[in-house]
Amino acid sequence: xxxxxxxxxxxxxxxxxxxxxxxxxxxxxxxxxxxxxxxxxxxxxxxxxxxxxxxxxxxxxxxxxxxxxxxxxxxxxxxxxxxxxxxxxxxxxxxxxxxxxxxxxxxxxxxxxxxxxxxxxxxxxxxxxxxxxxxxxxxxxxxxxxxxxxxxxxxxxxxxxxxxxxxxxxxxxxxxxxxxxxxxxxxxxxxxxxxxxxxxxxxxxxxxxxxxxxxxxxxxxxxxxxxxxxxxxxxxxxxxxxxxxxxxxxxxxxxxxxxxxxxxxxxxxxxxxxxxxxxxxxxxxxxxxxxxxxxxxxxxxxxxxxxxxxxxxxxxxxxxxxxxxxxxxxxxxxxxxxxxxxxxxxxxxxxxxxxxxxxxxxxxxxxxxxxxxxxxxxxxxxxxxxxxxxxxxxxxxxxxxxxxxxxxxxxxx
Amino acid sequence: xxxxxxxxxxxxxxxxxxxxxxxxxxxxxxxxxxxxxxxxxxxxxxxxxxxxxxxxxxxxxxxxxxxxxxxxxxxxxxxxxxxxxxxxxxxxxxxxxxxxxxxxxxxxxxxxxxxxxxxxxxxxxxxxxxxxxxxxxxxxxxxxxxxxxxxxxxxxxxxxxxxxxxxxxxxxxxxxxxxxxxxxxxxxxxxxxxxxxxxxxxxxxxxxxxxxxxxxxxxxxxxxxxxxxxxxxxxxxxxxxxxxxxxxxxxxxxxxxxxxxxxxxxxxx
Numbered sequence: 001x002x003x004x005x006x007x008x009x010x011x012x013x014x015x016x017x018x019x020x021x022x023x024x025x026x027x028x029x030x031x032x033x034x035x036x037x038x039x040x041x042x043x044x045x046x047x048x049x050x051x052x053x054x055x056x057x058x059x060x061x062x063x064x065x066x067x068x069x070x071x072x073x074x075x076x077x078x079x080x081x082x083x084x085x086x087x088x089x090x091x092x093x094x095x096x097x098x099x100x101x102x103x104x105x106x107x108x109x110x111x112x113x114x115x116x117x118x119x120x121x122x123x124x125x126x127x128x129x130x131x132x133x134x135x136x137x138x139x140x141x142x143x144x145x146x147x148x149x150x151x152x153x154x155x156x157x158x159x160x161x162x163x164x165x166x167x168x169x170x171x172x173x174x175x176x177x178x179x180x181x182x183x184x185x186x187x188x189x190x191x192x193x194x195x196x197x198x199x200x201x202x203x204x205x206x207x208x209x210x211x212x213x214x215x216x217x218x219x220x221x222x223x224x225x226x227x228x229x230x231x232x233x234x235x236x237x238x239x240x241x242x243x244x245x246x247x248x249x250x251x252x253x254x255x256x257x258x259x260x261x262x263x264x265x266x267x268x269x270x271x272x273x274x275x276x277x278x279x280x281x282x283x284x285x286x287x288x289x290x291x292x293x294x295x296x297x298x299x300x301x302x303x304x305x306x307x308x309x310x311x312x313x314x315x316x317x318x319x320x321x322x323x324x325x326x327x328x329x330x331x332x333x334x335x336x337x338x339x340x341x342x343x344x345x346x347x348x349x350x351x352x353x354x355x356x357x358x359x360x361x362x363x364x365x366x367x368x369x370x371x372x373x374x375x376x377x378x379x380x381x382x383x384x385x386x387x388x389x390x391x392x393x394x395x396x397x398x399x400x401x402x403x404x405x406x407x408x409x410x411x412x413x
Numbered sequence: 414x415x416x417x418x419x420x421x422x423x424x425x426x427x428x429x430x431x432x433x434x435x436x437x438x439x440x441x442x443x444x445x446x447x448x449x450x451x452x453x454x455x456x457x458x459x460x461x462x463x464x465x466x467x468x469x470x471x472x473x474x475x476x477x478x479x480x481x482x483x484x485x486x487x488x489x490x491x492x493x494x495x496x497x498x499x500x501x502x503x504x505x506x507x508x509x510x511x512x513x514x515x516x517x518x519x520x521x522x523x524x525x526x527x528x529x530x531x532x533x534x535x536x537x538x539x540x541x542x543x544x545x546x547x548x549x550x551x552x553x554x555x556x557x558x559x560x561x562x563x564x565x566x567x568x569x570x571x572x573x574x575x576x577x578x579x580x581x582x583x584x585x586x587x588x589x590x591x592x593x594x595x596x597x598x599x600x601x602x603x604x605x606x607x608x609x610x611x612x613x614x615x616x617x618x619x620x621x622x623x624x625x626x627x628x629x630x631x632x633x634x635x636x637x638x639x640x641x642x643x644x645x646x647x648x649x650x651x652x653x654x655x656x657x658x659x660x661x662x663x664x665x666x667x668x669x670x671x672x673x674x675x676x677x678x679x680x681x682x
Contacts, residue, residue: 091520092516092519092520092523093516105515107520134520134524137519138520138521138524140521201506201507201508203506203507
C-alpha cells in the first residue's frame with residue numbers, strides 16, 4: 001500500500017534509468033475508471049511537464065517511480081477538466097463521508113498497487129481523514145519514511161472507503177465531466193443531509209440542492225436552518241424553486257416562503273400549480289406565532305358514517321405522507337369537527353365499525369387565531385400527538401402535529 | 414353614505430397601512446443588513462485597541478513624540494488592504510481563513526501557521542490580562558482580585574454566550590473608544606506639527622522651511638523596534654481570522670434574508 005503524499009514529489013526514471021522529473025500531481029479519470037490513477041504529471045522545472053499513462057509505469061515505491069518507456073514517448077501535459085487532480089481537488093479539501101454522514105477534510109489518500117504483466121496500476125482505496133495522515137503530512141521529508149510508518153502504526157486510523165466518498169464540486173460543468181453524482185446523498189436521511197449542508201459554503205450548498213432530485217431537495221430544505229434555506233431559495237431560478245417547494249408539505253412550504261422577501265415569495269408562488277399555491281397562500285396569511293401559523297393543511301378528513309374499511313381503503317388510494325398521519329379527522333353532516341380517531345385505534349378496530357364509535361375523548365381542538373402557548377399547553381395537558389385547528393364555525397382547517405410543537409419549543413429555548 | 418362605500422373606504426385604509434408596514438419592514442431589513450456588515454468591521458478595528466496596542470502606542474509616543482506619527486498612514490493602508498481582503502474572501506467563498514489557507518497551501522503550512530497563531534494569541538491574552546490588572550489598579554483594585562474576576566467573566570462569556578450576543582456586548586464596549594477623541598483634544602497637542610508629521614517625515618525633513626516642525630527620525634535600534642511593535646500591535650493575526658469568520662457567519666445569517674420561523678423545518682413529503 002502507498003500513500004498519495006509519498007508519491008507526490010517522487011523522482012521518476014525512464015526505462016533507461018534516466019531521471020525524467022518529479023511527480024507533481026496524480027490524476028484520476030472518473031469517466032473511465034472511478035478509482036484508477038490514470039495519469040501522473042511529471043514536473044521538469046523549466047521544461048514543459050510530461051504526462052505518464054497508467055500503463056507506462058513499471059515500478060512504484062515511496063519517493064521513486066520507474067517507467068517502462070523512454071522519455072520521448074511521454075506526452076506533453078495539457079490541462080483536462082475531466083481529470084480529477086488528487087493534490088488540487090482532493091488533498092486538504094472537504095468531502096462528504098456518506099457512510100458516516102458528515103463533512104470531513106482529506107489528509108491523505110491510500111493507493112493499492114495492482115500488478116499486471118510488467119506494469120503497476122494504482123487504485124484509490126481509502127481516504128485518510130485522521131491522525132495518521134496528519135502526522136505523515138507533517139513529518140514527510142523531515143524524517144525517513146520507515147520512521148514515519150513506524151510512528152503511524154501506533155496511531156488510531158480514521159479512513160473512509162473510496163466508494164463512500166462524495167466529492168463536492170460547485171461548478172456544474174466540471175461535475176458532469178468528473179461524473180460526480182449526488183445519488184449517495186439522496187439515500188441519506190434529510191436531517192443528516194441538512195446537517196452536512198450546514199457545514200459547507202453557500203456555493204457548495206446550492207450545488208447540492210441543484211443536483212439532487214426535487215424530492216430530496218425539498219426534504220433537505222425543510223430540515224435546513226431557515227436562514228440558509230431562504231438564502232438558497234432566493235438564489236434559485238423561481239421555476240426550479242417552485243418545483244422543489246411543491247414537493248414539500250404545505251406548512252413547510254409556507255415556512256420557506258415566509259422567510260423570503262415578499263417579491264421572491266410571490267414569484268415562486270406564481271410558478272406553482274394554482275391549487276397548491278392557494279393552499280400555501282392561505283397558510284401564509286396566519287401569524288407565525290398562532291395555531292394557524294403552525295398547522296399543516298394537509299390532513300385526512302372523513303365523515304362520521306364511514307366504516308373503518310372504507311377509510312383505510314381511501315387512505316391507501318390517496319397520496320399522503322404516511323409518516324405524518326397520526327390521526328384521522330372526523331366531521332359531521334355540517335362539515336364541523338366531530339372527533340378525531342387515532343390511527344392505532346383504526347388498526348385494531350373491526351372492519352365494519354363506523355368511525356363515530358372510535359373517536360377519542362374528549363374532543364380537543366383549537367382556533368386558528370390561538371396563541372402558540374395555548375397549543376403547547378393543550379399538547380402537554382392531553383398528551384396529544386396531533387391537534388385539530390378549526391375556524392369560527394368549528395370546521396377543521398388543518399392539524400398541528402407533535403413534531404411542529406417540538407420544533408417550536410426547541411426554538412424558544 | 415351606504416355600506417359599500419364605507420367598506421371600500423375601510424379597504425383603502427387597510428391597504429394603505431399594509432403598504433406602509435411593508436415599507437417599514439423593508440427599511441428595517443436594510444438597516445439590519447447594514448449593521449450586520451458594519452458590525453464585524455467596527456468590532457475588529459476597535460478590538461485592535463486592546464491593552465497591548467495601548468502600551469505600544471503610548472510607549473512609541475512617549476519615546477519618539479511626533480516622529481512616529483507618519484507610520485500610521487502606511488500602516489493604516491496595509492491594515493485596510495489585509496482586512497478588506499479577508500472580508501472579500503469570506504463573502505465569496507463562505508469559508509474561514511484557516512480553511513482557505515489549508516485548501517490553498519496544504520497541511521504543513523497550515524499546521525505551523527496555526528501553532529504560531531496559538532503562541533501569538535497566548536501572548537495577546539497575557540497582554541490583555543496585564544492590561545486589566547494595570548487598569549484596575551488605577552482605581553485602586555488589587556490585581557489579585559481584578560484578574561481572576563476578569564478571567565471568570567471571559568470564561569462565562571466564551572462558554573455561555575452566543576456569538577450574536579458577544580457581538581452586541583463588544584459593540585457596546587466599543588463606545589468607550591469615543592473617549593479617545595476627547596483625550597486627544599485634552600492632551601493639547603501642537604496640531605500643526607502633528608498634521609505635518611503625518612506626512613512621510615524621512616523624506617520631508619530635507620525641505621528646510623519645514624525643519625522647525627518636522628523632525629527626521631533617526632533609524633536607531635530602539636526606533637525600529639518600536640516601529641515593528643506598532644506594526645504587530647496594529648496588524649494582528651487574530652483579527653483577520655475573527656473578521657473573516659464574522660463576515661461568513663453574518664452573511665449566512667442575513668444573506669438578504671429576514672431570520673424567521675422554525676429553528677428546524679419539518680419533514681417534506
